[in-house]
Amino acid sequence: MEQDNIYLPYLMQIEKVTDEAPFVKTFRLKFSNEADAAAFNFKAGQFGEYSVFGEGESTFCIASSPTREGYIECTFRQAGRVTTALATLDAGDTIGFRGPYGNTFPIEAWYGKSLLFIAGGIALPPMRCVIWNCLDLREKFKDVTILYGARTVDDLVYKHELEEWKSRPDVNLVLTVDPGGETPDWKGEVGFVPTVLDKIAPKSQDTIAIVCGPPIMIKFTFPVLEKYGFPDDMVYTTLENRMKCGFGKCGRCNIGKVYVCKDGPVFTLQQMKQLPQEF
Amino acid sequence: MEIERKLLKRSSLERLVDMMRSDGNMIYAPQKKETQVVFDTIETFADMTEDYIVSNQSPKFVAFPKIEKILDFSISQEGIRQEGTQLAAFPPVVVLGCRPCDADGFDSLTAIFNWDYKDELYNERLKRTTLISISCAQKDDYCFCTSVKGHPGSTRGSDILLTRFDGGDYLAEIVTEKGKALTEKYAALFEADPGIEKDKFLAEVKPRFEVEGLVQKCMGMFEHPVWIEQSLRCIGCGACAYVCPTCACFDIQDEAAVSKGERIRCWDSCGFGLFTIHTSGHNPREVQSQRWRQRVLHKFSYMPERLGVIGCVGCGRCSRACPVDMNLSEHLINIAEV
The missing domain is CATH 2.40.30.10 (Translation factors)
Known part of the structure; x- marks a missing residue:
C-alpha cells in the first residue's frame, strides 16, 4: 500500500x-x-x-x-x-x-505562431523548459525572440545556453542588465526589462508572449504588451506561491478560489485579470 | 441505503463498548479532562462522559491526525533509505459520542482530501473508522448547525446515530453499510425499533442566517471592508483552526537527528502570518484581515464553489475557543447584512 x-x-x-x-x-x-x-x-x-x-x-x-x-x-x-x-x-x-x-503551457496550440519570451532574473528557469521545448520543435514556430534581463551581468543564469541561443540564426536573443549592473565589456542592453521591451517594439500579430519574472517586472511588462496590441489570451505567465503539498490540499497557494498548484502555475493574462489582488 | 431503526438499551451500549474493544477496536469517546471535554480512548463505557454539548476538540484527528508520519528515512554510508507509512497498519477505530455536526465535518474533509489526488493516508484511516454519533439534547448560544444545513438529529455522515430517550436507552438509526455490518456483528444487542418520536428528544437550534444566500453574497465580497472591521481584534493564534472539524490546512516538515528521522504532515492555520510567506519575504496575505477573509471565504465561498460543500458545520467551537471572543455566526450574520 x-x-x-x-x-x-x-x-x-x-x-x-x-x-x-x-x-x-x-x-x-x-x-x-x-x-x-x-x-x-x-x-x-x-x-x-x-x-x-x-x-x-x-x-x-x-x-x-x-x-x-x-x-x-x-x-x-x-x-x-x-x-x-x-x-x-x-x-x-x-x-x-x-x-x-500543476498545469502546462499549451505548446501544441502555439504551432504556427511566433514566440516572444520575456524573463527576468531567477525566473528564466521556469521559462527555459518551454524555450528548449519549442526550440527542439523549431520548425513548428515562426520567429522566436527571447528577452532576458537580470540585475547584473553576473546574475544572468544559463550563461552557456545564452551563448548558444545568441549564435543560433533562428533565435533573436536580447539580453539586458539593470542600469549599473553592466560590466565594461558588456555588449547587451542596459535597462529594465519593460523599457527594453518597449525599445524592441514587438509585433503582436500571430505572436504568443510568455512572461516570467519578479512581480514588479510583470507589473510593468503587461502594459507594454498591451501597448503593442497583444490580446490578453495570447500572453502567458507562470505564478508561484508558497506550497506544501502541490496538489490542492494544504491550503496556502490559493488566490481566491484559484489554486496555483492545480489551476496553475500557468495562467494567461486574461485569467490573471480575473484573480483577486492577493498575490 | 434506507435508514433502519433499532433499540439499543443503555446496558447493551455498555456491552457493545466491551465487545468492540475486545475485538480489537480503538474506541474514542468524550471524556472530562480538567476543564475540557476531549476525545480519547476509553476502556469501558463508564470512562465516557455524556455531559457535554460538543467536545472542546473535534474528532477529526481519527482520520486526519494532528501529526501524521509520511515516511521514515535513514542516511548511512550506503545512501538514503526511505519507508513510507504503512497504511494497512492503521488500527480499526470507533468514535462513540461524536455529534451530528462532527460527523458532517468528515464530509468536508473527504472532499478536500479527494478532489483530484486521492489522499490515502486520510482515506485509509476513515475507512477503518466507524462513527457512532449521539444526537444533541443540549445546545448553547454558539451552536448554529441548522444555519449550515445541519440538524441536532441529522444522520448525515454518521454510520449509526444514537438518540437518547426516556430512561436512558437509545434509538439507534443505522445509516450506512458500515453501520449495518456493525449491528449485524453484534446483533443480539440491537432490538426492535422502540417506535419513539425522535424529535421530542432533540435540542432546538433556530436558524440564524440563510446559507445559500450567504454563499452567493460571499462570491462578491473579496474587496469589502468588512474583513478589516471584523478582524481588528484577531490575534492570529490559530485556535479556531485547531478545534475546527473541517479545517484541513497542513504543513509538511522533516524532523531528524543526525542520520535518521521522519517527514510529518501536521495541522497548520491560515490565521498564522507565516502561513503564506515566501522565502523572498513577500507575503500574499500580509495582514490579519487578509487571513480572516481567507478563513471565511475558503469555507463559505471557495469550498462551495470548487468542492460543492460548505466548509463549516456550525459546531461553534471556533467561537468558544477564541481568546478574543470573535463569534463566527455573528460575523456571518454581519456579512449577510452589510
Missing part, C-alpha cells in the same frame, strides 16, 4: 551540478529506481517538490524540457533552509522529488 502514499517522493540522484550565478545552481537529476524513470513523464510548465531528507521540501519548476529525456533539471537560488541544504550537495548525492504537479 506504500505506493498509495501521495506524499512519498521518488529518490533521485544528482548527476551534475552547474554553478549558474552567485548562489544559483542547477542540478541534473536521475531516478534512482529505473521503474520510476520509465513511468515518469511531464510537460513544460509543471513543478515539483524537491527535498533534502532531514531539512524538508521546497517547490520549484522542472527547468529542463520534456523533449530531453532521461533526466530532469532544477535551478534554485540558495535562500531558505531547504535550498541552503541543497546547495551543499554534490554529484552522486540523493534527494527526494515529488511531481510533476
Whole structure:
C-alpha cells in the first residue's frame, strides 16, 4: 500500500551540478529506481517538490524540457533552509522529488505562431523548459525572440545556453542588465526589462508572449504588451506561491478560489485579470 | 441505503463498548479532562462522559491526525533509505459520542482530501473508522448547525446515530453499510425499533442566517471592508483552526537527528502570518484581515464553489475557543447584512 502514499517522493540522484550565478545552481537529476524513470513523464510548465531528507521540501519548476529525456533539471537560488541544504550537495548525492504537479503551457496550440519570451532574473528557469521545448520543435514556430534581463551581468543564469541561443540564426536573443549592473565589456542592453521591451517594439500579430519574472517586472511588462496590441489570451505567465503539498490540499497557494498548484502555475493574462489582488 | 431503526438499551451500549474493544477496536469517546471535554480512548463505557454539548476538540484527528508520519528515512554510508507509512497498519477505530455536526465535518474533509489526488493516508484511516454519533439534547448560544444545513438529529455522515430517550436507552438509526455490518456483528444487542418520536428528544437550534444566500453574497465580497472591521481584534493564534472539524490546512516538515528521522504532515492555520510567506519575504496575505477573509471565504465561498460543500458545520467551537471572543455566526450574520 506504500505506493498509495501521495506524499512519498521518488529518490533521485544528482548527476551534475552547474554553478549558474552567485548562489544559483542547477542540478541534473536521475531516478534512482529505473521503474520510476520509465513511468515518469511531464510537460513544460509543471513543478515539483524537491527535498533534502532531514531539512524538508521546497517547490520549484522542472527547468529542463520534456523533449530531453532521461533526466530532469532544477535551478534554485540558495535562500531558505531547504535550498541552503541543497546547495551543499554534490554529484552522486540523493534527494527526494515529488511531481510533476500543476498545469502546462499549451505548446501544441502555439504551432504556427511566433514566440516572444520575456524573463527576468531567477525566473528564466521556469521559462527555459518551454524555450528548449519549442526550440527542439523549431520548425513548428515562426520567429522566436527571447528577452532576458537580470540585475547584473553576473546574475544572468544559463550563461552557456545564452551563448548558444545568441549564435543560433533562428533565435533573436536580447539580453539586458539593470542600469549599473553592466560590466565594461558588456555588449547587451542596459535597462529594465519593460523599457527594453518597449525599445524592441514587438509585433503582436500571430505572436504568443510568455512572461516570467519578479512581480514588479510583470507589473510593468503587461502594459507594454498591451501597448503593442497583444490580446490578453495570447500572453502567458507562470505564478508561484508558497506550497506544501502541490496538489490542492494544504491550503496556502490559493488566490481566491484559484489554486496555483492545480489551476496553475500557468495562467494567461486574461485569467490573471480575473484573480483577486492577493498575490 | 434506507435508514433502519433499532433499540439499543443503555446496558447493551455498555456491552457493545466491551465487545468492540475486545475485538480489537480503538474506541474514542468524550471524556472530562480538567476543564475540557476531549476525545480519547476509553476502556469501558463508564470512562465516557455524556455531559457535554460538543467536545472542546473535534474528532477529526481519527482520520486526519494532528501529526501524521509520511515516511521514515535513514542516511548511512550506503545512501538514503526511505519507508513510507504503512497504511494497512492503521488500527480499526470507533468514535462513540461524536455529534451530528462532527460527523458532517468528515464530509468536508473527504472532499478536500479527494478532489483530484486521492489522499490515502486520510482515506485509509476513515475507512477503518466507524462513527457512532449521539444526537444533541443540549445546545448553547454558539451552536448554529441548522444555519449550515445541519440538524441536532441529522444522520448525515454518521454510520449509526444514537438518540437518547426516556430512561436512558437509545434509538439507534443505522445509516450506512458500515453501520449495518456493525449491528449485524453484534446483533443480539440491537432490538426492535422502540417506535419513539425522535424529535421530542432533540435540542432546538433556530436558524440564524440563510446559507445559500450567504454563499452567493460571499462570491462578491473579496474587496469589502468588512474583513478589516471584523478582524481588528484577531490575534492570529490559530485556535479556531485547531478545534475546527473541517479545517484541513497542513504543513509538511522533516524532523531528524543526525542520520535518521521522519517527514510529518501536521495541522497548520491560515490565521498564522507565516502561513503564506515566501522565502523572498513577500507575503500574499500580509495582514490579519487578509487571513480572516481567507478563513471565511475558503469555507463559505471557495469550498462551495470548487468542492460543492460548505466548509463549516456550525459546531461553534471556533467561537468558544477564541481568546478574543470573535463569534463566527455573528460575523456571518454581519456579512449577510452589510
